[in-house]
Amino acid sequence: MGxxxxxxxxxxxxxxxxxxxxxxxxxxxxxxLATFVLQFVFSAHLFSQLPDTGFVLLxxxxxxxxxxxxxxxxxxxxxxxxxxxxxxxLFLVTLSSWTIEKPAAYFSLLILFxxxxxxxxxxxxxxxxxxxxxxxxxxxxxxxGIWGGERRIYAAIKFFLYTHAASVLMxxxxxxxxxxxxxxxxxxVKEAAIATPALxxxxxxxxxxxxxxxxxxxxxxxxxxxxxxxxxxxLLAGVLLKMGAYGLIRxxxxxxxxxxxxxxxYMLAFGLLTAFFAGLLAIYQTHIKKMVAxxxxxxxxxxxxxxxxxxxxxxxxxxxxxxGHAAIISPLFLIAGMIYQQTGSYQMRDMGGMMQQAxxxxxxxxxxxxxxxxxxxxxxxxxxxxIYLSSIKIYGAGIAVMAILSLISAGYLIWxxxxxxxxxCSPLMASSAFKINPIEFSALLVFAxxxxxxxxxxxxxxxxxxxxxxxxxxx
Amino acid sequence: xxPFALLFGGALLSPLIQGGYWLxxxxxxxxxxxxxxxxxxxxxxxxxxxxTDAIRFFEGILVLVAAALVLHLDDTESxxxxxxxxxxxxxxxxxxxxxxxxxxxxxxxxxIISFVLVSNINSEKQAEGAIKLFFAGATxxxxxxxxxxxxxxxxxxxxxxxxxxxxSFVLVSLFIVLIGIFYKLTIFPMHAWAADSYAQVNHVDAAIxxxxxxxxxxxxxxxxxxxxxxxxxxxMIIGLAILAVVTMTLGNLLALYQKNIAKMxxxxxxxxxxxxxxxxxAIASHDAPTAILYLAIAYLFMQTAVFLxxxxxxxxxxxxxxxxxxxxxxxxxxxxxxxxxxxxxLAGIPLLAGFLAKAVAFYxxxxxxxxxxxxxxxxxxxxxxxxxxxxxxxxYFDEAYNxxxxxxxxxxxxxxxxxxxxxxxxxxxxxxxxxxAS
Numbered sequence: 001m002g003x004x005x006x007x008x009x010x011x012x013x014x015x016x017x018x019x020x021x022x023x024x025x026x027x028x029x030x031x032x033l034a035t036f037v038l039q040f041v042f043s044a045h046l047f048s049q050l051p052d053t054g055f056v057l058l059x060x061x062x063x064x065x066x067x068x069x070x071x072x073x074x075x076x077x078x079x080x081x082x083x084x085x086x087x088x089x090l091f092l093v094t095l096s097s098w099t100i101e102k103p104a105a106y107f108s109l110l111i112l113f114x115x116x117x118x119x120x121x122x123x124x125x126x127x128x129x130x131x132x133x134x135x136x137x138x139x140x141x142x143x144x145g146i147w148g149g150e151r152r153i154y155a156a157i158k159f160f161l162y163t164h165a166a167s168v169l170m171x172x173x174x175x176x177x178x179x180x181x182x183x184x185x186x187x188x189v190k191e192a193a194i195a196t197p198a199l200x201x202x203x204x205x206x207x208x209x210x211x212x213x214x215x216x217x218x219x220x221x222x223x224x225x226x227x228x229x230x231x232x233x234x235l236l237a238g239v240l241l242k243m244g245a246y247g248l249i250r251x252x253x254x255x256x257x258x259x260x261x262x263x264x265x266y267m268l269a270f271g272l273l274t275a276f277f278a279g280l281l282a283i284y285q286t287h288i289k290k291m292v293a294x295x296x297x298x299x300x301x302x303x304x305x306x307x308x309x310x311x312x313x314x315x316x317x318x319x320x321x322x323x324g325h326a327a328i329i330s331p332l333f334l335i336a337g338m339i340y341q342q343t344g345s346y347q348m349r350d351m352g353g354m355m356q357q358a359x360x361x362x363x364x365x366x367x368x369x370x371x372x373x374x375x376x377x378x379x380x381x382x383x384x385x386x387i388y389l390s391s392i393k394i395y396g397a398g399i400a401v402m403a404i405l406s407l408i409s410a411g412y413l414i415w416x417x418x419x420x421x422x423x424x425c426s427p428l429m430a431s432s433a434f435k436i437n438p439i440e441f442s443a444l445l446v447f448a449x450x451x452x453x454x455x456x457x458x459x460x461x462x463x464x465x466x467x468x469x470x471x472x473x474x475x
Numbered sequence: 476x477x478p479f480a481l482l483f484g485g486a487l488l489s490p491l492i493q494g495g496y497w498l499x500x501x502x503x504x505x506x507x508x509x510x511x512x513x514x515x516x517x518x519x520x521x522x523x524x525x526x527t528d529a530i531r532f533f534e535g536i537l538v539l540v541a542a543a544l545v546l547h548l549d550d551t552e553s554x555x556x557x558x559x560x561x562x563x564x565x566x567x568x569x570x571x572x573x574x575x576x577x578x579x580x581x582x583x584x585x586x587i588i589s590f591v592l593v594s595n596i597n598s599e600k601q602a603e604g605a606i607k608l609f610f611a612g613a614t615x616x617x618x619x620x621x622x623x624x625x626x627x628x629x630x631x632x633x634x635x636x637x638x639x640x641x642x643s644f645v646l647v648s649l650f651i652v653l654i655g656i657f658y659k660l661t662i663f664p665m666h667a668w669a670a671d672s673y674a675q676v677n678h679v680d681a682a683i684x685x686x687x688x689x690x691x692x693x694x695x696x697x698x699x700x701x702x703x704x705x706x707x708x709x710x711m712i713i714g715l716a717i718l719a720v721v722t723m724t725l726g727n728l729l730a731l732y733q734k735n736i737a738k739m740x741x742x743x744x745x746x747x748x749x750x751x752x753x754x755x756x757a758i759a760s761h762d763a764p765t766a767i768l769y770l771a772i773a774y775l776f777m778q779t780a781v782f783l784x785x786x787x788x789x790x791x792x793x794x795x796x797x798x799x800x801x802x803x804x805x806x807x808x809x810x811x812x813x814x815x816x817x818x819x820x821l822a823g824i825p826l827l828a829g830f831l832a833k834a835v836a837f838y839x840x841x842x843x844x845x846x847x848x849x850x851x852x853x854x855x856x857x858x859x860x861x862x863x864x865x866x867x868x869x870x871y872f873d874e875a876y877n878x879x880x881x882x883x884x885x886x887x888x889x890x891x892x893x894x895x896x897x898x899x900x901x902x903x904x905x906x907x908x909x910x911x912a913s
Contacts, residue, residue, distance in 0.1 A: 008903075011826065015812070064906045066913055067762070067835070127834065131825030138824060141864070145872045153872050157864055164860050168853035171834070175841040175849070 003058045003073050006042055007122065010035055010115030011135070018108035025103035029094065032107035035114060036091040043083035050077050053470045055124070055187055068184045074124040078319070078468035081461075082121040082246055085326055089238045090114050095443040096334050097231040106147060113139040117239055121246065126174040126184045130167065133243065137163060140232070140240065148227040155227035162220035163211060170207030170247075173200045177255075186255050197259040204251050205263070211244030212300050215274040225293035226346075230337020233289070237296045237333065238326040245303050245322050253310055257472070260310050267308035268395065272402065275301030279408035283415070287346045288339065291416060292332045295372055295409065299325045305402065306387045309394040312472040316465035317386035323461060324371070324379035324454070331368040331447040335361055338440070339420070342432040348416065353425030358434040360441070362421045364448050369417060371451045373409040378455035477520040478509035478534075479567050486560035495550035502545050502556045506563070510538040519568050523577040523634060529768050530570045532911040533694060536772055537566060539893060540687065540779055546890035547783050548679065549790075554595060555679060561588045562683060566691040570698070575652070576633040578699050579623055582656070582692070586612045589684060593676045604675025608684070611668035615658035622652030637699060639706040649703050659692045661748045663722040670729070673741035678789060681737065682782035685744040689778075690771035693751045697767045704758040715756040716848045723749025723855045730862050734796050736785055739862055740778075743821060746859060747774055753836045753845075753852060760842035765912035766835045769901070772908065773820070773832035776897035780817040783894070784810060787887050792877070800866060802875025809883060811870045813891045820898045822863040823856045828901035835905075 021027045050056060055074040063070035075083070090110060100106050116139070119132030137160055145156030177200055178184050181193040194200055210217040221241075225233050252260050260267070275298050282294035299321065306318035338361065339354070340346050355362040371378035374385070384406060391399045454461060485505045492498045513534050518526035526534075541563045548555055565585040572578035590612060593605040625648035627633060640646065654665070661669040673681045707715075726746030733739040751774070754767040788794040788803075788810065804811040820827035833856060840849040901908065 012899075062904060062906065064909045066765075066909045067838075067905070069905060131830065134825045134830070138819065142871065145868065153868060156872070157861070157868065160864055161857070161861055165854065165857040168857050169850075171837070172841070172846065172850055172853055175838050176846065178838070179842045 003122070004061050004071065006039065007115050007119040007132075010111045010118070014108045014112035014115070017111060018104055022104045025107075028104045028107045029098075032111050033091065033094050035111050036087050036094060039114060039118060040084065040087040040091060043080060043087055046075055047077075047080045047084065050075075050080060050467065053467055058122070068178065068182070069127055070125055071123060071128050072125045072185055073122045074187060075122055076468060077464045078246070078249065079121045081319070081323070081464050081468075082242060083118065085242065085323060086117045086121065086239050087114070089234060089326060089330065090117075092330070092443040092446055093231040093234050096234070096440045097229070098439045099437055100147065100229070100231070102146070106143070109139040109142055113143075113235070117243075120243055124185050124187050126177065126186055129186075130171050130174060133170075133247075134164070134167060136240065136243070140236070143232045143235075144224055144228045147229045147232065150227070151223070152227045155223040159220050159224040166207050166210035166217070169203045173203035173207065173251075176200050176203070186251060189255055191256045191258055194256065197256060198262075201252065201256055201259045201263060205248070205267075208244045208247040208252065209270065211247070212241060212304060213244070213274075213297060214270045214301070214304060215277045215297075218274065218278070218297050221297060222290055222293045225296070225333075226287065226289050230289075230334050230340075233293075233333040233337070234330040237329045241296070241300055242322055242326065245300070245307070245318065248304075248307055249315060249318070253307060253315065254471070257310060264308045264310055268305060268391075271301050271304035271308055273301070274298070274304060275402065275405050276408070279405055279412070282412040283408065285412075286348050288348050288351070288416070288420065289333065289336045289346050291348075291412060292329065292336055295332070295412065296325065296329045298405070298409065299329070299372070302384065302387050302405070305391055309390050310472070311390060311394055312469050313386070313390035313393060315469040315472060316462055317383065317390045319465045319468065320379070320458065320461050321383035321387060324383040324451075327379055327447055327450040327454070328368050328371045331364055331444050332372070334440075334444060334447075335365045335368075338436060342434050343428045345428060348419040350428045351420045351426055352423040353429050354421050356425050357429055357432065358436070361434065361436065361444070364444050366417055366421060367448055367451060369413045371455070373413045374406050376455075377452065379451050379458075380455075382455060382458045476512060477517055478512040478538075479519040479564055481505060481509050481512065482560050482564040482567070486557050486564060489557045489560065495553040495556075498553045498556050499545060499548065499550065502560065503542060505560065506538050506542045506545065509563075510535060510542075513538060519571045523574045524568065524571040525573045526571050527698070528911040529764065530694075530698065532907070533768065533771060534567055534570060536775060536897070537563060537687070537691070539897070540775055543779065543890040543893040544679070544682070544783070546886045546893070547786070548886075552679070555592070558588060558592045559683070562592070562687060566687065569691055569695045572695060572699060573636050574634045575623065575626065575637060575699070578695065579619055579652075581695075582619065582659075583616060585688065585691070586616055586659075589688060592683060593672070593680050595677060595680065597677075600675050601677060604672045607668045608672040608676065611658055611665075611672070615655045615665075618655030618658070619652050620655075622648050622650070622655060625651060637702050639702045641706060646703070646706070649700070653696070653700065656692060656696050657718075660689060660696075660751065661722075661745045662718055662752060663725055663745075663749075666722065666725070666745045666748070669745060670738065670741045673744060674735060674738040678737065678782050678786035681741070682779045682786070685741065685782065686775050686778035689744070689748065689751075690775045693748075694767060694771045697755065697764070701758060701764070704755060707758075712756055712758070712845075715752060716845055719749045719752035719756055720848060720851050721749075722746070722752065723852060727855050727859045727862075730859070733862075734798070736795065736797055736800065736866065737782075739797070739866070740781055740785065743859065743862070744778060746855065747778070747821075749855070750833060750836060750852060753840050753848065756848065757836075757839040757843035757845060759844070760839040762835060762839040762842055765909055766832075766839040768912045769832040769835045769905075769908050773828035773898070773901055776894050776901070777817045777820045777827075777829055780891060780894035780898070781814065781821065783887070783890060784814045784817070787884065788881070791881050792879070797866065797869055798876075800869040801873040802878065803870040803881075806875055806878065807881040807883065809888065810881060813895060815867045815870065816895060817898060818863040818866055820902065822860045824860075826899075826902045828898045831902055831905050
């Protein structure tokens with residue numbers, strides 16, 4: 001029951017927290033923090049319980065035998081890593097939105113979101129997976145729509161409709177799998193039993209690709225990222241995009257490896273298109289948050305390339321890059337948000353010389369930026385290099401052409417440093433005090449430590465990948 | 476004691492009692508006793524009527540929703556209490572009908588009560604809505620009777636349960652009966668009256684017509700006609716599927732353009748009629764009976780709830796157009812929350828009844844081999860999020876024109892909490908519905 005409570009309690013109690021303690025925002029914030037800490041501890045506990053390979057069954061609830069519909073909670077190392085990542089990000093997001101407006105409603109929505117996201121990564125029943133997947137949209141819709149920027153309503157509704165429309169295709173795929181194999185539980189589905197694998201695979205792929213997001217289905221993301229407040233952008237990039245990659249690995253690769261191999265070249269093409277297209281668009285941006293958003297899409301393109309190899313090395317690299325992406329893009333978004341808070345502008349032409357005003361903030365921005373372009377001793381380097389190596393192994397040396405991507409990202413990031421961090425102090429920068437709340441700053445420090453720590457000592461993540469992707473030929 | 480007799484007798488005697496307050500209490504008491512009797516397993520208790528587990532379960536829920544309706548009504552609306560009792564009794568009769576004859580008689584009775592219901596007229600607009608309903612209802616009756624007459628001509632007995640048949644004359648006559656019934660279900664092209672009527676009559680009446688009547692008729696029709704549906708050939712099934720697709724697409728597209736909330740909900744109701752037709756087309760799946768029951772239960776809770784909230788808002792601040800909703804979250808956070816939850820349920824957002832109901836219905840469609848139909852239905856459902864989210868946007872993201880707060884009203888809040896409990900419970904716990912339907 002405790003496991004079930006971890007998911008359903010936040011979902012159903014969030015409203016009560018708001019209704020009862022709405023007038024005491026600090027208490028709501030405390031409850032939110034406590035929830036996320038508890039979830040992190042719980043995930044860490046699960047991590048220690050994991051067997052060497054495969055799933056551990058935590059229980060099955062609300063079973064409807066006639067429909068094979070049960071809230072079956074099963075986790076393997078991949079899902080536990082996602083749980084750890086989500087709860088850690090939620091905790092850091094709470095820290096970095098310490099001084100947000102209308103805090104009671106905001107933190108209640110975060111609590112609701114935490115329950116839904118736990119459900120996404122813990123259940124092995126496809127219908128429940130879908131239900132939690134969809135439920136994550138609801139708090140996000142309000143978080144973008146209420147706390148967002150000028151065009152927040154447009155962005156919120158576009159985000160909601162776009163991602164919802166995508167996921168209905170996924171639901172159809174799940175129904176087809178169930179009617180053909182007789183199981184809603186993805187651990188029981190055998191690929192050979194699926195009668196129309198191509199149809200199912202493409203429905204699933206489009207559903208996950210829009211979340212990832214893959215060119216040409218990415219247009220919701222820049223809007224949502226730009227309008228969302230910075231901490232919500234962190235959740236979007238760090239958790240929601242990961243849901244797309246997680247779904248693709250779970251259902252595309254693990255459930256249907258043969259079909260995935262058959263369509264690997266399409267995945268590769270989509271991945272390359274996304275990485276290049278988003279990278280080139282990032283160069284073109286003058287809006288700092290939009291630049292970070294496109295850089296984020298470009299990195300998710302790399303993840304898709306790694307997934308497309310359908311190999312042990314590729315998926316390990318994909319997992320590393322997913323975690324690296326969360327650690328790298330989050331501080332970039334947060335600092336972009338802080339710059340806006342201080343100067344009132346997102347336009348890079350108004351900026352310059354931030355190093356003189358806020359040296360520590362600038363240092364973290366540069367560190368994260370260098371990690372994004374793949375500087376050694378950061379998570380970005382290990383992620384990109386392993387992706388290059390694994391794709392060369394599968395697709396041959398020609399694929400090394402994607403090293404140009406590093407060049408592109410160097411292009412936009414170094415130019416951004418030039419425009420924002422270094423150079424003469426612009427009048428707008430000079431007039432800003434840059435008083436950053438120490439709690440909000442501490443969240444940035446955690447990200448910086450993570451980037452360097454796993455950049456120097458990546459082995460723990462590869463150990464987890466080894467457990468997760470053993471069936472594809474691990475060691 | 477038979478809950479049917481209890482409700483029917485209570486309805487006949489209720490005009491004797493003066494004072495709305497007392498009558499409300501007595502009605503609630505009567506509904507409680509009837510609900511208890513239904514729980515004990517009693518139904519109409521006459522020949523040609525029989526109660527299955529699924530029907531008994533639904534009747535229990537119907538009584539609960541009727542209680543919520545009673546709690547919502549003002550003390551001055553005692554006339555509606557009588558009509559409500561008649562409607563619950565008539566619905567029980569329709570749901571339990573086992574033969575074509577008893578079905579047609581109950582169907583007529585229910586139609587006539589609905590005419591009486593909408594004759595609580597206060598304005599010209601309401602009169603227009605009532606007259607439209609009357610004409611559509613009369614046409615529907617005529618067509619049903621035509622079908623019944625043809626059916627008797629075929630030499631079939633009207634007082635035995637329908638059975639699978641390949642006799643095309645019988646099939647045609649029963650199809651004519653179905654077309655008459657489709658008027659009440661607002662299936663394209665018999666839907667046009669509903670958009671106006673639901674929007675123009677009093678909102679409580681609209682709740683009863685669009686939620687109670689529609690679900691009861693859909694469920695009863697499915698019960699009675701399922702043997703017939705299994706004998707339909709592939710082309711006729713595709714015909715039903717096309718009707719479903721056109722109805723839902725038309726309802727959703729037109730709902731997008733509405734500026735009046737009641738009209739938007741009316742078109743959304745037409746779209747939902749399209750979803751309710753999916754189990755009819757998916758009769759080959761053994762999940763179809765569960766699907767129609769689940770859809771009926773979920774729709775009963777959420778549609779009643781949204782029209783009652785609209786009624787409350789209309790009574791308090793004259794809210795009618797979508798723009799009037801602006802800033803409701805600040806004027807009354809509770810009402811805005813209740814409204815949003817039910818709207819999200821209608822939109823099919825998970826952990827709410829609307830999602831699971833649609834999921835089961837859509838699965839039945841896939842199971843019956845109609846996955847293209849289901850794909851269109853899913854895309855429709857995604858499209859419908861646009862207008863439901865638009866209403867939520869007005870409530871939460873916009874500033875109010877008229878910032879005067881709305882004060883909570885106890886009876887209404889209780890009635891909404893009952894309906895909310897249903898929406899949440901059936902959104903998470905599916906096992907009961909599957910148990911009674913199988």
